[in-house]
Amino acid sequence: MLRAGVIGVGSIGRHHVRIYKQLDEVELAAIADIDEARRSALARRYRVAAYADYEEMLTGEKLDVVSIAVPTELHRDVALAAITRGVHVLVEKPIAASVQQADELIHAAAARGLALTVGHVERFNPAVVELKRRLAAGELGHVFQVHARRLSPFPTYIRDVGVVMDLATHELDIMRYLLGSEAERIFAETERNLHKRYEDMLSGIIRFENGIVGVLDINWLTPTKVRELRITGERGMFLVDYLKQDLYFYENSEAPSRWDAMALFRGVGEGNVIKLHLNRVEPLEAEIKAFLDAAAGRAQPVVTGMDAIRALALVQLLIASAEAGQVLRVADEFERRGWAATLGMAA
Ligand SMILES: NC(=O)c1ccc[n+]([C@@H]2O[C@H](COP(=O)([O-])OP(=O)(O)OC[C@H]3O[C@@H](n4cnc5c(N)ncnc54)[C@H](O)[C@@H]3O)[C@@H](O)[C@H]2O)c1
Numbered sequence: 001m002l003r004a005g006v007i008g009v010g011s012i013g014r015h016h017v018r019i020y021k022q023l024d025e026v027e028l029a030a031i032a033d034i035d036e037a038r039r040s041a042l043a044r045r046y047r048v049a050a051y052a053d054y055e056e057m058l059t060g061e062k063l064d065v066v067s068i069a070v071p072t073e074l075h076r077d078v079a080l081a082a083i084t085r086g087v088h089v090l091v092e093k094p095i096a097a098s099v100q101q102a103d104e105l106i107h108a109a110a111a112r113g114l115a116l117t118v119g120h121v122e123r124f125n126p127a128v129v130e131l132k133r134r135l136a137a138g139e140l141g142h143v144f145q146v147h148a149r150r151l152s153p154f155p156t157y158i159r160d161v162g163v164v165m166d167l168a169t170h171e172l173d174i175m176r177y178l179l180g181s182e183a184e185r186i187f188a189e190t191e192r193n194l195h196k197r198y199e200d201m202l203s204g205i206i207r208f209e210n211g212i213v214g215v216l217d218i219n220w221l222t223p224t225k226v227r228e229l230r231i232t233g234e235r236g237m238f239l240v241d242y243l244k245q246d247l248y249f250y251e252n253s254e255a256p257s258r259w260d261a262m263a264l265f266r267g268v269g270e271g272n273v274i275k276l277h278l279n280r281v282e283p284l285e286a287e288i289k290a291f292l293d294a295a296a297g298r299a300q301p302v303v304t305g306m307d308a309i310r311a312l313a314l315v316q317l318l319i320a321s322a323e324a325g326q327v328l329r330v331a332d333e334f335e336r337r338g339w340a341a342t343l344g345m346a347a
Helices: 013-022 036-046 054-060 072-084 099-111 126-136 163-179 259-264 283-295 305-324 330-336
Strands: 002-007 026-032 049-051 065-068 088-092 116-119 143-151 183-191 201-208 213-219 226-233 236-241 246-252 270-276
Touching: 002 013, 002 054, 013 026, 013 036, 013 065, 013 283, 026 036, 026 054, 036 049, 049 054, 054 072, 065 072, 065 283, 072 088, 072 099, 088 099, 088 283, 099 116, 099 305, 116 283, 116 305, 126 163, 126 226, 126 236, 126 246, 143 163, 163 183, 163 201, 163 213, 163 226, 163 305, 183 305, 183 330, 201 305, 305 330
Parallel strands: 002 026, 002 065, 026 049, 065 088, 088 116, 143 213
Antiparallel strands: 143 226, 183 201, 201 213, 226 236, 236 246, 246 270
């Protein structure tokens, strides 16, 4: 039985705690948080040891696996502390505050043969899993565009990052995953309206190497939560509602029904709208199970450190593009910043 800990039991960390407690294949041994009230309440509720100091927990508890859900600027220090003690790590997204810090984590985990995975939780959303399966089967034919909208009310508690780091990381990972392609060029406009230090609105465009265009519409300025992805191709459009875990297919009534006739693609008309039946699961539970499988050596991590560092690198380029007011060629920027080798993209 694996022994688990959770470091940082705030809004997302408390769900890690609940899920470890629910799962049979793992024993939740301890939690750590500097907030006394938070950790005591959870320790009482779930009957686990609680520490103010995560180093003390890591030294005293002989953990096999740990979830790290502290603010992003602390991910590197906390994850390195766990890795150097031989503990497998699931760190919340984004992997770290910078590409260099993320690289340190990836190397440290690899050097010790430890599993390192990152909380890109939408990978485990059943609507995304099913969409990936259908795209891989070629159900959309040639794909033109993927469009992600992730809109939220203003989160008063996030101080250390802006909306691009906080929310665009999810969509960048999902776009890379669904399209199976890397970004070629990037342009973004950002704005800071309410946040004291960082941007709270992003409008971005990405041209992927396989020619597909990604559109990002992301903000903390909308009085309702929207989490949607549309992907349009010759045969129609898939729509993912991440929140409801729904997947719809809007059929192009004019698409040829036979694959060999696809070259005859001529028009677009309204066809049937199909809501696909999916079995709902809690994505975070699926993410944690995949982490435990990786830690136990039963499987490779679903989200690798390399996936996470690439999403983070693109986040940084979106911010840089907006600051410069320029389209950035991704390969040139990675080269210029000395990231190309780190990101496995050297020419
Ligand atoms: N995957 C997702 O969908 C998702 C959702 C929300 C947040 N996150 C990520 O999770 C991380 C945490 O976000 P949150 O919204 O839960 O933040 P939060 O502020 O609600 O929680 C962070 C917790 O970490 C604790 N903490 C701070 N410094 C600490 C230290 N040195 N040692 C131990 N505990 C410490 C805080 O007291 C707090 O309880 C962020 O990186 C965020 O990007 C991911």
